[in-house]
Amino acid sequence: MHIRIEDAAAHVGEEVEIQGWLYNKRSSGSIHFLQIRDGSGIMQSVLAKQDVSQDAFGLAENLTQESSVIIRGLVREDKRAPGGVELSLTDLKVVQIAAPYPITPKEHGVEFLMDHRHLWLRSRRQHAVMRVRAEVIRACAEFLDGKGFVRMDTPILTPAAVEGTTTLFETPYFDLGTAYLTQSGQLYNEANAMAFGRVYCFGPTFRAEKSKTRRHLSEFWMLEPEVAYMTLDEYMALAEEMMVAVVGRVLQRRTNELAALERDTAKLKDIQSPFPRLSYDEALERLKKSGKPVPWGDDLGADEETMLSSQFDRPLFVHHYPAKCKAFYMQPDQERHDVVLSADLLAPEGYGEIIGGGQRIDDLALLEQRLREHNLPTDVYQWYLDLRRYGSVPHSGFGLGIERTVAWICGIEHIRETIPFPRLLNRLYP
RNA sequence: UCCGCGGUAGCUCAAUGGUAGAGCGUCCGGCUGUUAACCGGAGGGUUGUAGGUUCGAAUCCUACCCGCGGAGCCA
Numbered sequence: 001m002h003i004r005i006e007d008a009a010a011h012v013g014e015e016v017e018i019q020g021w022l023y024n025k026r027s028s029g030s031i032h033f034l035q036i037r038d039g040s041g042i043m044q045s046v047l048a049k050q051d052v053s054q055d056a057f058g059l060a061e062n063l064t065q066e067s068s069v070i071i072r073g074l075v076r077e078d079k080r081a082p083g084g085v086e087l088s089l090t091d092l093k094v095v096q097i098a099a100p101y102p103i104t105p106k107e108h109g110v111e112f113l114m115d116h117r118h119l120w121l122r123s124r125r126q127h128a129v130m131r132v133r134a135e136v137i138r139a140c141a142e143f144l145d146g147k148g149f150v151r152m153d154t155p156i157l158t159p160a161a162v163e164g165t166t167t168l169f170e171t172p173y174f175d176l177g178t179a180y181l182t183q184s185g186q187l188y189n190e191a192n193a194m195a196f197g198r199v200y201c202f203g204p205t206f207r208a209e210k211s212k213t214r215r216h217l218s219e220f221w222m223l224e225p226e227v228a229y230m231t232l233d234e235y236m237a238l239a240e241e242m243m244v245a246v247v248g249r250v251l252q253r254r255t256n257e258l259a260a261l262e263r264d265t266a267k268l269k270d271i272q273s274p275f276p277r278l279s280y281d282e283a284l285e286r287l288k289k290s291g292k293p294v295p296w297g298d299d300l301g302a303d304e305e306t307m308l309s310s311q312f313d314r315p316l317f318v319h320h321y322p323a324k325c326k327a328f329y330m331q332p333d334q335e336r337h338d339v340v341l342s343a344d345l346l347a348p349e350g351y352g353e354i355i356g357g358g359q360r361i362d363d364l365a366l367l368e369q370r371l372r373e374h375n376l377p378t379d380v381y382q383w384y385l386d387l388r389r390y391g392s393v394p395h396s397g398f399g400l401g402i403e404r405t406v407a408w409i410c411g412i413e414h415i416r417e418t419i420p421f422p423r424l425l426n427r428l429y430p
Numbered sequence: 431u432c433c434g435c436g437g438u439a440g441c442u443c444a445a446u447g448g449u450a451g452a453g454c455g456u457c458c459g460g461c462u463g464u465u466a467a468c469c470g471g472a473g474g475g476u477u478g479u480a481g482g483u484u485c486g487a488a489u490c491c492u493a494c495c496c497g498c499g500g501a502g503c504c505a
Contacts, residue, residue, distance in 0.1 A: 028468090029461040048462065065455085080463055100440080105466045106454045107442050111497070167503090184505090209503055210431075222505060302501075344505095356505060401505025426497075 005041035008085050011075045018043065018087065021122070022067045022098075024105055025060075032060045034089070035082075036071060037122070045071055045087035056092045065104070066122070068095035110414075117421055118430045128257035129417050132250055133406045137202070139249035140223050140400065143242050144200050149225060152192040154185030154201045160380040167208035169218075181206035184399060187329075187384050189226035190360060193395055194387050200225040212425050213302070214414040215352050217403060219423040226397030232331075232341040232359045235396040236317050239345060239355055240275045242400075243315060247271040250409055263411040267349065270313045277317040280339065283308055299325040302352065309346040315354070319343035328370040331359040331394070341396075351408035357398020364388035 002017045020038030027033065030049040035042055047060050063069065072091040077084060102116050103123065113120045120126055141151070157171070157179040173179035185201040192199040202223045209216075225238070247268050251258070258265055278286065283304075287294050290307055294300065300308070300318070309316050320339045323332060330340035342358030361367045367388055371378055378385070406418040416422040421430060 024466075026464040026467050027461085028464060031462040031464080033464045033467085035465090044465085046463075050462085078463090080465085082465060100456060102440070102455090104441065104455045107466095109442070109498095112441065205505080207504065211501095211503065212498090213500070213502095213504095216504075220505065299503085301503090353505060399505060404505055 005036070005038045005043045008041070008043055008075055008087075012077055012085065013075065015072065015074055015090070016087070017070060017072045018045075019070050020068070022063050022065060022069060024065065025063060027061070032057070034060060034063070034069075034071075036069065036087075041083075042124070043083060043085065043087060044081045045073055045089045046081075047089040047092070052089065052092075056089075059092055059094055060089075062097065063094070064098045065101040066098040066119075068098070069093065070095060114416065114422075114427060115429070121420060124260060126417065128254075128260040129406065129410050129412065130420065131257045132254050132261075132410050133402070133418055135250050135254045136246055136402060136406055136409065137221075137223075139246040140242065141202070142249075143245045144198075144225060147198065149198040149200050150192075150196045152189075152196065152199045152201060153203050154182065154188035154192070154224075156182050156203065156206075158182045160377065167210075169206050169208045183207055184222070185224050186226065186397060186399065189224055189397055190387055190395065191383070193226040193228045193397070194391065194393075197229075198225070198227050210425055214416075215302075215404060215407075217415055217419065217422055217424060220404075220415075220419065221402040223400040223402060224397060226395065228395045229393050230359075230396040231394060232319065232343060232396060235357055235359070235398055236275075236277065236319070236343050239343075239357070239398055239400075240273055240315075240317075243275075243345070243355075244271060244273055246405070247409060258410070261410050261412065263409075267313070267411075268409065272314065275315050275317055275345070276312050277319060277343075278308070279320045280318060280322065281320070283318050286311065297322045297324060305346050305352055306350040309348055309352075310350065312348065314348060316346045316348075317343045318346060319358075326358070328374045328376065329360050329367065331361050332366075343398075345398075347404065347408040349408065349411070351404060353401075354404045354408065355398050355400050357396065359394060359396040362388060362392045362394050364392065 002019060003011055005018060018036055018038055020036045023035040023037040023042050025032060025034050032047040034045045034047065036045055047057065049057050070093040071087065071089055073087040073089040076086055076088055078086050103119055159179065168183060169181040170178050183205055185203065189199060189201055200223060203221065204219050205222045206219055208218065251265060251268055284294055284296060286308060287304055292304060292307055294304060319342065320333060321342045323330065323338055323340045326340050326342050330342050333339045333341060340358060344353050345355035346352065347354045361370065364385060367385060371381060403415045403418040407415045416424060
């Protein structure tokens with residue numbers, strides 16, 4: 001019977017088959033120890049010269065790292081085996097002898113590993129990160145689905161910029177001129193929210209900025225909920241509840257992976273409501289006291305964000321930013337027109353902004369004015385303006401950067417390990 | 431775009447201006463409980479490129495190429 005290694009403990013005493021690859025091997029001459037991985041885990045199988053045919057023993061001797069094999073044997077508990085369970089091998093079928101494998105069981109530099117990303121994904125650490133990533137995505141979807149949200153994905157090819165500021169990737173589009181790769185699903189999300197009330201989209205987004213930091217990817221995945229009639233405060237409450245749920249779910253379901261990553265889970269267990277909330281003005285006050293004054297109206301840089309978030313043990317909302325720091329669609333505060341109803345969520349431990357969002361302008365005239373102020377073409381935004389002509393309501397939404405969230409939860413240094421094939425300023429391969 | 435660091439064996443790294451080395455991987459040999467196994471042996475090099483200084487350059491100088499880290503901007 002074919003089993004997955006993750007289920008092996010339930011098959012002690014049984015004869016099973018495992019389809020996988022050779023992760024590593026050790027030998028004492030007449031006894032071989034084959035570490036087999038099958039994607040679900042790694043299991044040691046033992047092969048003693050006296051117990052198997054000479055052919056099988058010889059085959060095992062010649063196996064190279066990552067050779068693909070189908071093995072059969074008896075599942076046994078043994079304290080000497082990594083994982084506590086091992087397989088006494090009775091039959092070995094070689095599917096392919098692998099060519100000399102570039103990623104050896106010793107150290108490698110990050111660039112070398114990135115060049116072999118397609119193979120690096122087979123390693124333990126990458127398995128842990130990818131499983132946490134999958135869990136984060138699943139937890140987000142389960143949370144929103146449980147609240148009656150409808151997933152409605154938005155287009156990747158778009159006719160215009162969402163926020164005129166950032167650089168966009170361009171591509172020719174038949175006879176219609178230039179298309180742009182989306183930098184946010186938000187505008188379409190607003191249309192979907194006006195149709196379905198509570199919606200979210202989840203997909204890749206693209207930023208052509210020449211950013212070279214550990215927090216940046218040219219292509220990253222964003223989860224964007226958008227809700228009709230939702231205010232700024234309600235948005236912060238929703239985002240907070242979601243983050244608590246997501247972190248809790250990862251702690252519960254991905255314990256082994258967090259352990260493999262040597263993540264300090266005490267810090268994750270601290271992620272509970274309520275999250276601290278600072279207005280932009282209060283944030284400036286704190287920065288001034290910490291000896292890092294910022295002139296009013298300037299956006300907060302990486303250093304400032306780290307300094308603020310390091311003062312708390314859980315994610316921090318910074319709200320009511322100056323209007324000029326934010327996108328054209330941000331709703332101004334009724335009492336202070338120079339600030340908008342926006343809020344960013346800064347992750348602890350210096351991982352930076354993981355959520356950006358706020359309340360959107362619902363007044364047609366004001367939105368038209370903003371488009372003009374930002375020198376944006378009004379023709380391509382007519383459909384967007386329609387949302388303010390036909391039953392406009394206050395509404396809010398936000399975008400959660402999946403990779404930054406995963407980097408934070410995993411406690412890893414660089415965002416590039418949180419996506420299977422990262423797209424960076426100087427990397428389009430593999 | 432700006433600032434900083436780097437480029438030596440397949441990989442990770444050493445090498446006062448004086449014969450380019452080690453560990454791992456590979457190949458050969460040894461070992462019946464290995465835990466990144468271990469032990470012995472072999473093979474492996476246009477020291478990023480082009481000039482220059484010098485009796486002699488991986489090392490010093492100049493230019494260039496490539497890469498990395500950080501900043502700005504953003505999720």
